[in-house]
Amino acid sequence: MFQIIVTLIIYMALVIPMGIYLYHVATYKKTFADSILNGIDNFIYKVGGVDPKQAMNWKKYLAAVLITNGIMVLLGYIVLRIQSIDFLNPNGIENMEVDLSFNTIISFMTNTNLQHYAGESSLSFLSQMIVITFMMFVSAASGYAVCIAFVRGLVGKTKDNMGNFYSDLIRIITRILLPLSIIVGLMLVWQGVPQNLSATITATTIEGTYQDIASGPVAALESIKHIGTNGGGFFGANSATPFENPTIWSNLIELFSMMLLPGACVIMFGKMASETKNKIKKKESDLCEKRFNFFGKEGKTIFIAMSVLFLIGLAICFFAEMAGNPLLAEAGLSQSMGSMEGKEVRLGVSQSALFTTSTTSFTTGSVNNMHDTLTPFGGFVAMLHMMLNLVFGGKGVGLMNMIIYVLLTVFICGLMIGRTPEYLGKKVEGKEMKLVALCIIIHPLLILGFSALALVSTAGLEGISNGGFHGLSQVLYEFSSSAANNGSGFEGLTDNSVFWNITTGLTMFFARYAAIAMQLAIAGSLMKKQRVNESTGTLKTSSMTFTISLILVIYIFAALTFLPVLCLGPVAEHLVLWN
Amino acid sequence: MKKTIKKIGNVIKQPILVTTILMLICGFIYPMFMTGVASVFFPHQAGGSLIEVNGTIAGSELLGQDFKEDYYMKCRPSAIDYNTYTEQEKESGEYNGVASGSSNLAPTNPDLVARVEEDMKAFLEKNPSVKKEDIPTDLLTASGSGLDPHISPESAMVQLDGLVEESGLTFSELEKIVENNTVNKRFGIFGEATVNVLGVNLEIAKLMGNI
Numbered sequence: 140m141f142q143i144i145v146t147l148i149i150y151m152a153l154v155i156p157m158g159i160y161l162y163h164v165a166t167y168k169k170t171f172a173d174s175i176l177n178g179i180d181n182f183i184y185k186v187g188g189v190d191p192k193q194a195m196n197w198k199k200y201l202a203a204v205l206i207t208n209g210i211m212v213l214l215g216y217i218v219l220r221i222q223s224i225d226f227l228n229p230n231g232i233e234n235m236e237v238d239l240s241f242n243t244i245i246s247f248m249t250n251t252n253l254q255h256y257a258g259e260s261s262l263s264f265l266s267q268m269i270v271i272t273f274m275m276f277v278s279a280a281s282g283y284a285v286c287i288a289f290v291r292g293l294v295g296k297t298k299d300n301m302g303n304f305y306s307d308l309i310r311i312i313t314r315i316l317l318p319l320s321i322i323v324g325l326m327l328v329w330q331g332v333p334q335n336l337s338a339t340i341t342a343t344t345i346e347g348t349y350q351d352i353a354s355g356p357v358a359a360l361e362s363i364k365h366i367g368t369n370g371g372g373f374f375g376a377n378s379a380t381p382f383e384n385p386t387i388w389s390n391l392i393e394l395f396s397m398m399l400l401p402g403a404c405v406i407m408f409g410k411m412a413s414e415t416k417n418k419i420k421k422k423e424s425d426l427c428e429k430r431f432n433f434f435g436k437e438g439k440t441i442f443i444a445m446s447v448l449f450l451i452g453l454a455i456c457f458f459a460e461m462a463g464n465p466l467l468a469e470a471g472l473s474q475s476m477g478s479m480e481g482k483e484v485r486l487g488v489s490q491s492a493l494f495t496t497s498t499t500s501f502t503t504g505s506v507n508n509m510h511d512t513l514t515p516f517g518g519f520v521a522m523l524h525m526m527l528n529l530v531f532g533g534k535g536v537g538l539m540n541m542i543i544y545v546l547l548t549v550f551i552c553g554l555m556i557g558r559t560p561e562y563l564g565k566k567v568e569g570k571e572m573k574l575v576a577l578c579i580i581i582h583p584l585l586i587l588g589f590s591a592l593a594l595v596s597t598a599g600l601e602g603i604s605n606g607g608f609h610g611l612s613q614v615l616y617e618f619s620s621s622a623a624n625n626g627s628g629f630e631g632l633t634d635n636s637v638f639w640n641i642t643t644g645l646t647m648f649f650a651r652y653a654a655i656a657m658q659l660a661i662a663g664s665l666m667k668k669q670r671v672n673e674s675t676g677t678l679k680t681s682s683m684t685f686t687i688s689l690i691l692v693i694y695i696f697a698a699l700t701f702l703p704v705l706c707l708g709p710v711a712e713h714l715v716l717w718n
Numbered sequence: 719m720k721k722t723i724k725k726i727g728n729v730i731k732q733p734i735l736v737t738t739i740l741m742l743i744c745g746f747i748y749p750m751f752m753t754g755v756a757s758v759f760f761p762h763q764a765g766g767s768l769i770e771v772n773g774t775i776a777g778s779e780l781l782g783q784d785f786k787e788d789y790y791m792k793c794r795p796s797a798i799d800y801n802t803y804t805e806q807e808k809e810s811g812e813y814n815g816v817a818s819g820s821s822n823l824a825p826t827n828p829d830l831v832a833r834v835e836e837d838m839k840a841f842l843e844k845n846p847s848v849k850k851e852d853i854p855t856d857l858l859t860a861s862g863s864g865l866d867p868h869i870s871p872e873s874a875m876v877q878l879d880g881l882v883e884e885s886g887l888t889f890s891e892l893e894k895i896v897e898n899n900t901v902n903k904r905f906g907i908f909g910e911a912t913v914n915v916l917g918v919n920l921e922i923a924k925l926m927g928n929i
Binding site: 141142145146183186187188189203206207210211214257259260268269270272273276277305308309312317320321324325328329330331332333334335336337339340342343344345346348349350351352353354356358359360363374375376379380381382385386387388390391463464466467469470471472473474475476477478479480481482483484485486487490506507508509511512513514515604605606607608609612629630631712715716 | 729730731732733734735736737739740741743744745746748749751752753755756757759760763764765766767768771774775776777778779780781783784785786787790794800801802803804805808815816817818819820821822823824825826827830831834835838850851852853854855856858859860861862863864865866867868869870903904907908909910912919920923928929
């Protein structure tokens with residue numbers, strides 16, 4: 140318990156400087172590393188034929204995202220299909236099958252990292268590096284690029300310039316992801332994560348039996364896996380595997396790595412929003428306040444709302460896991476350490492509960508314990524946070540989803556007290572609200588629609604490995620994870636079949652790109668509007684009342700869409716277990 | 719026709735070039751650079767923290783093993799037997815390649831209770847001095863990775879009486895060995911107290927003269 144609190148305090152100390160740095164990168168302000176990195180950027184621009192000054196409106200920006208991601212998917216798919224070639228393949232891994240390759244490549248391009256394969260037996264080192272590690276960089280960078288463009292649209296300095304996608308993509312990689320990955324990667328190697336290119340070693344144990352030890356270029360993948368909130372493991376058991384997460388220090392490093400950038404994104408947004416505001420009315424009091432306010436007013440509202448949701452989830456998950464499993468207690472096994480099935484001794488219940496809540500809130504999807512074996516309410520929190528998909532969220536997308544809910548709250552509150560719905564000085568009107576509604580609907584539609592399909596088809600039902608209410612949870616979890624682009628799983632599910640590969644592949648694809656398209660359209664539409672001056676009729680979005688309304692709106696919407704199905708899954712299982 | 723092809727070519731030229739160069743940097747140069755730097759500064763860890771006994775590799779500090787002999791300390795249950803196998807098991811296909819993970823039994827799954835009850839019975843038979851309620855939680859629950867190298871200090875202590883009988887070592891010798899392989903909470907705050915089972919068994923083997 141105490142270690143969770145200390146961990147979160149250290150996180151706060153890390154996230155603020157990172158947010159300020161991210162803000163500088165996003166707004167092309169000077170940073171300390173410019174002298175070296177400008178040279179590297181210019182070289183890449185030259186080779187790639189990129190003109191960073193070329194402005195893009197939201198449609199051009201979106202097209203650039205889609206075409207680039209499409210080409211990356213194509214190249215990655217080809218490599219997976221021919222990975223059996225004798226290059227960086229010391230273990231003689233075969234080519235990947237068609238439907239599994241489809242699922243895998245969509246999964247990594249959309250930053251989901253749902254894995255229907257086990258890395259140690261299904262991927263060559265070439266694929267682990269040039270497909271998986273590469274995708275982890277570019278999918279995260281694409282997400283952050285879109286997020287930055289979205290924020291540029293909202294704070295609207297110009298009428299239609301959202302920036303240049305290629306320049307954003309490259310700068311995020313060279314200035315943020317790559318340097319962080321190198322530092323974090325080396326820290327992980329120091330803790331014991333392997334980084335080599337040798338084949339699986341067979342050890343002779345002191346009993347004269349044999350043990351196979353799989354390793355490879357793990358640390359390079361492990362660092363970007365968390366920094367980019369990707370979550371796909373080198374090995375099947377992900378960050379529970381000692382080679383991916385050998386000590387408590389490596390666990391903390393991985394936790395901070397995945398929590399850092401999504402939190403920093405909110406700070407970046409807050410600073411970009413208050414910058415425009417201050418330009419409009421240069422009141423001294425405002426500037427004075429800014430000096431002590433790291434988040435910016437609008438950023439603070441969002442950061443607090445996200446933190447409250449996170450802490451509520453964390454508390455439920457922790458106490459549920461500490462309570463243990465009453466069926467095992469009945470069988471005579473002491474539950475004083477909490478529910479230890481599927482958890483590692485070096486991490487224990489505290490760090491496992493913290494990791495589970497974080498990985499589903501920040502939509503990373505790496506796991507340091509097996510989620511299928513979580514107690515019903517532990518699994519409930521994991522599922523709920525993926526259904527919300529805005530408790531910090533991964534790679535910038537969480538912030539965009541949160542702002543969609545902010546717009547909704549502005550609209551609802553505005554109607555209740557008879558004020559014009561405005562956000563950041565722009566009127567929110569019918570056109571935006573239609574897109575907001577669509578945006579909010581697509582997520583539950585994918586989760587519940589496909590879950591229903593799985594439950595009525597034999598191909599879907601065949602995947603379920605645990606009977607009773609938990610079986611429904613397995614299906615629900617798989618699609619929530621796909622739609623939230625999270626990637627963790629109730630791994631008992633036998634998911635490497637044509638049915639599961641294709642349905643989850645489609646879910647991941649639409650969840651990612653349909654949402655991005657609509658969100659950019661909303662920002663593009665708000666961007667074009669005249670700024671209205673704040674008046675007494677304006678609903679203040681930086682007040683505590685608004686933060687509370689925002690949290691309530693989020694919970695009410697989640698309850699309206701997901702409560703029935705959650706009652707049939709984890710809640711029913713809990714009641715059976717504790718009967 | 720030619721014009722449209724040229725137009726398409728112009729549109730996709732930039733993304734193709736950017737993709738290619740990023741693929742080279744992030745997918746090849748970066749992991750190769752990391753491999754090089756890691757092998758210079760942390761050669762032991764980068765290689766997998768391997769343990770050598772008399773010149774042959776006997777395991778890794780970070781991975782548990784499936785110990786069968788009664789005079790060795792036991793790890794937690796594993797769905798994959800810690801990738802440990804005998805020659806017959808490999809030939810018969812009982813061991814089918816390196817893996818990781820657990821059997822993912824839900825808390826309500828009857829197989830979970832059955833497995834725990836069975837393991838408990840076997841453990842109590844081998845350790846008659848131990849009372850049922852004194853068995854720590856971690857010793858009979860499977861880890862997430864199936865490769866957990868640790869057990870809790872309580873789980874180590876509960877095995878000692880049995881080990882004294884089978885190994886011929888004294889209780890205080892074994893207690894000392896467990897202490898040597900115990901790591902406590904860092905700064906008294908972070909993580910949990912752990913005992914490395916392979917480390918314990920290597921010392922037992924040395925004292926018994928097995929290696």
